[in-house]
Amino acid sequence: MTLTRFVRKNALRNKRRSILTLLSIGFSLLLLTVMMTIWRAFYMSDGTAESANRLIVRHKVSMANFLPISYREKIRSMPGVKHVVNLTWFGGQYKDNKPENFFAEYATDPQEVFQVFTDFEIPPDQLEAWQKDRAGCIVDTDLAKRHNWKIGDRIVLKGSIFPVNAELTVRGIFTAPPGMSGLYFNNIYIDEGYPRVKGYVGWFTVLADSPQAVSGLAKSIDETFRNSDRPTKSESEKAFNLSWIAMLGNVKAFILSICMAVVFATLLVSANTMAMSIRERTREVALLKTLGFTRGTVLALFMSESIGLAACGGLLGALAASVVVRGMAASPQGGLLFQNMKVTLPTMLVATLVGAVVGLVSAFVPAYNASRGNIVDGLRHIG
Amino acid sequence: MAVPLQYNIRNLLLRKGATVMTALGIALTVTTAIFIMALLAGLRDAFATSGEPNNVLVLRKGSTSELTAGGVSRDALPVIKDLPGVARDAQGQPMVSGEDITVIVLPRTDGTGETNVTVRFMTPTGIELRPRVKLTEGRWFTPGQREIVVSKSIHKRFAQANLGDQIWIGKGNWTVVGIFDSGGSAHDSEIWADINQLASDYDRTYYNSVYIGATDPVAADALKNRVTNDQRLELSGMLETDYFAEQTSTGRPIKFVGVIVAVIMAIGSCFAAMNTMYAAVAYRSREIATLRVIGFSRPSILTSFVLESLLLSLLGALVGIVLMLPFNGMTTGTQNPVTRSEAVFSLRMTPFVVGSAVVFAVLMGLFGGLAPAWHAARREILASLRD
Secondary structure: OOHHHHHHHHHOOOHHHHHHHHHHHHHHHHHHHHHHHHHHHHHHOOOOOOHHHEEEEEEOOOOOOOEEOHHHHHHHOOOOEEEEEEEEEOOOEEOOOOHHHOOOEEEEOOOOHHHHOOOOEOOHHHHHHHHHOOOEEEEEHHHHHHHOOOOOOEEEEEOOOOOOEEEEEEEEEEEOOOOOOOEEEEOHHHHHHOHHHOOEEOEEEEEEOOOOHHHHHHHHHHHHHOOOOOOEEEEEHHHHHHHHHHHOOOHHHHHHHHHHHHHHHHHHHHHHHHHHHHHHOHHHHHHHHHOOOOHHHHHHHHHHHHHHHHHHHHHHHHHHHHHHHHHHHHOHHHOOOOOOOOOOHHHHHHHHHHHHHHHHHHHHHHHHHHHHOOHHHHHHOOO | OOOOHHHHHHHHHHOHHHHHHHHHHHHHHHHHHHHHHHHHHHHHHHHHOOOOOOEEEEEEOOOOOHHHHOOEEOOHHHHHHOOOOEOEOOOOOEOEEEEEEEEEEEEEOOOOOEEEEEEEEEOHHHHHOOOOOEEEEEOOOOOOOOEEEEEHHHHHHEOOOOOOOEEEEOOEEEEEEEEEEOOOOHHHHEEEEEHHHHHHHHOOOEEOEEEEEEOOHHHHHHHHHHHHHOOOOOEEEEEHHHHHHHHHHHHHHHHHHHHHHHHHHHHHHHHHHHHHHHHHHHHOHHHHHHHHHHOOOHHHHHHHHHHHHHHHHHHHHHHHHHHHHHHOOOEEEEEEOOOOEEEEEEOOOOHHHHHHHHHHHHHHHHHHHHHHHHHHHHOOHHHHHHO
16 A cells, blocks of 8 residues: 555545535635635736726816816827827616616717727727717627627616716627726717716726836826816726725725635634544554654655645635636626636635645644654553 | 533533634634624614605706716705795704715825715705714804814824814815714715805805705605606705615625625535534444433434534634624725715624624534534444444
């Protein structure tokens, strides 16, 4: 019998216990994987290369405070700016206020929006049709699939921020990277339907020459409008997306504290199991030692058993997490927050590794004690 | 006959290591669950308990928020004042307050950046319409002066919000002359100032919203419909309590993630408790057989082990509750999607939250203990005694 086989046999000697431990560790590390995935999606994704070229200019106070459209030409004239487009969050209601009928609705300029969002793709004839129809709109492929929309369909959005009911016709279906998907329609619709906001828009998205130009450009834009009636706040698209998350509160602390609780709980479970399992085998350990196994080998045997078990738990948890995350991404309850979230391979590896480390730490004390134990006492032990 | 509870307690004490570790695992799960529930309870408290049952909020038709409304013309006010059911103050004036809301950026005291804060411009009648809001320091603003009154939590959370400090709003500096306590309602995140001063700053001819005090809740309901149906006004009325209750949706993402976290952790802890209880049963198989021989029935053995598991989880719940106590009342902020500014709320371990946590733990103990207890009760006496 090889040592690996010995470890494997021992790990499964009490099948019920092994399975319960695996499940318990697995569920905890599943949660850890989900939290790591959320963390990764919120704070570690760099976005697309195109996104790095863009910055967003909004009112210093909030997106609910509008900016005059005249800013657009002023921004366009600045060095380093390729294209500028205005966007306004319409926030209308489609059908009812159920979460599954909620999606992003933007009023914008059809002539330039595709030049700024270089990563959007749409058939040229559909784009042209949209540009020609003031009451037209375009929707992204996922949204079109979800609501079963086809070109030519009518969509009515009941205005809540604006006293305008947008009655739109789908003119195109486009693909967009995560975060910018939704429905886009012509800003003229709001201007004419609600003259009080005519000439004002929610924010501007600017396409810069290069990613390096973005931060300098943001500073000079804010500098330009600092002493105006409506000062601006400009930031990269990534920083802007982060600010949405920051609105929820201290998300980082929330995730971190859950992760810590989870890891600690896993540690307890694993330590408890190993302590029980090793105590049961006191006599066997003494026997192994009489057969000539050194203390080091005995220690290594127990440790690898524990590490193997916990790492398996971690892997199981990570695999289950990818299913859970897929469910979260699809659930309307989560809103736009978890859209497109996926468990990546590195995250799974980290979860498995965390499992292994937990196994190592939790088994050390009982395994060490067992390996040090006196042979005669061990043989006399009554389980 | 039931096995004495003492037997279970002694057994838990005997196997200290396993007991402590399992209970701590359950405690962590309970702590997490309490944390999330307390967060949601605080949010609910801040919004759902806000608003006076007598008050009717009037907004432009179709608008759902005070911030984005922007459309009650000043001409509408006399019409509203004449509606039947409007309460009158001591001087016999109708209790109607035209209001406006704006959002400003303030730096946080703890240096974690800037946050949006809501400024509510109102009339002195507006203060009377909110009798639960109490002045704790200084005085209310004087109409026609650039004076503001800040809430207690804004005073605590932001620099330059002390008595006598100046805050830049709109076109000039305003002086803090008072601090109010809103009793945990949504006004807890607001600054109050005089509407007429704002109107002259911005040359505004309309209010964002109008608050009406009705004589009683029944009149408020009638008044709400009367405003909505009045053809001259093109406005819609709603009960103030309903308006704030809507804003609880702020907590939706927290709730969504929170429920997932709590359920997954609970399942994990269930398995851990099951593990411990199976081990406890295995250790005592001869003991159990002896109990059977003495005359304890299978059901009483089953009950005894389930009780032991429940004791374990209750211990966990207790530790979890104690661990969370220091966080009770801790204030935190999130963004209110309706007003786009910081909504301050505190973690609240209400009796309901603590009660649910205990129930939660008991469920874990029950599920964790049932299978092992069943196993213990089913074993053959002879086989166990020979073990």
